[in-house]
């Protein structure tokens with residue numbers, strides 16, 4: 265399923281210009297919404313707006329749909345995602361225990377409630393996508409994740425392409441992508457609010473760029489070293505997933521001289537790297553200039569907000 269999803273995303277242009285256009289279009293919609301609230305007012309629901317913007321992008325690749333910022337049904341779904349994230353807590357460690365997940369009280373009960381509401385939403389959207397596709401002369405299978413999945417399901421060649429796996433893949437995309445990105449955006453804004461000098465410096469850099477070049481795109485990031493540094497420093501201080509995601513040893517291996525039997529749960533303490541005072545003096549202070557060397561942005565390998573995936577473990581034979 266993972267290989268299939270990665271392959272479809274590549275075809276849909278994730279990580280390339282096509283996808284960036286989608287993100288920029290959503291950003292413009294978000295800016296319009298913020299403008300309508302008023303530039304000088306405090307925005308009470310900024311986090312909710314970030315959630316809607318980010319999940320709208322996921323909706324675009326998943327079903328090819330987009331929701332309005334005032335759509336009450338979508339707002340309720342966004343709320344379900346927020347409740348889910350609060351229930352599972354940092355690093356979702358309790359999800360690794362079937363016993364804890366299955367308890368009739370506490371976070372297990374709350375997360376099961378959220379998942380079933382979200383599943384209903386997905387089933388309806390998949391159904392709408394399916395019937396739209398059936399009526400349309402031009403099939404959208406190549407333009408959305410659900411379309412590509414249903415294409416494989418209808419071929420019937422591989423039993424892994426079934427409705428349960430389709431729902432599970434969509435659930436994972438929404439839950440893995442929305443909270444992570446929205447919180448990071450929100451936290452970055454808070455860092456800018458709390459550090460007016462950093463904000464002014466960033467504004468100067470962005471204004472100077474726009475005067476000469478117009479709106480920046482992802483390819484221009486090296487020309488905005490201070491902005492890049494702000495993003496990395498926000499990732500470092502947020503420590504969004506202090507324990508990464510739990511992995512399981514696929515085989516017997518040795519880690520730092522310890523025997524680790526196959527099937528052992530591995531939980532990397534990634535967060536300890538981010539606050540290491542030897543690498544980051546005064547680690548609790550927001551200092552984007554840490555990453556500026558001779559006027560250029562230089563990433564520090566210890567800041568790995570997306571962890572290293574399987575690569576980390578692949579290095580231990």
Ligand code: HEM
Nearest residue numbers: 437440441444445448504505508509569570571572573574
């Ligand atoms: C600021 C944004 C994000 C951060 C900081 C973040 C962080 C992470 C981390 C730390 C992991 C665990 C990696 C590992 O231990 O192997 C992970 C896994 C994952 N993330 Fe993200 N993520 C972000 C955004 C997204 C987005 C936008 C999506 C998709 C729409 C996404 C989808 C996933 C998926 C599917 C996995 C599981 C991958 C696997 O099973 O190997 N993430 N993410």
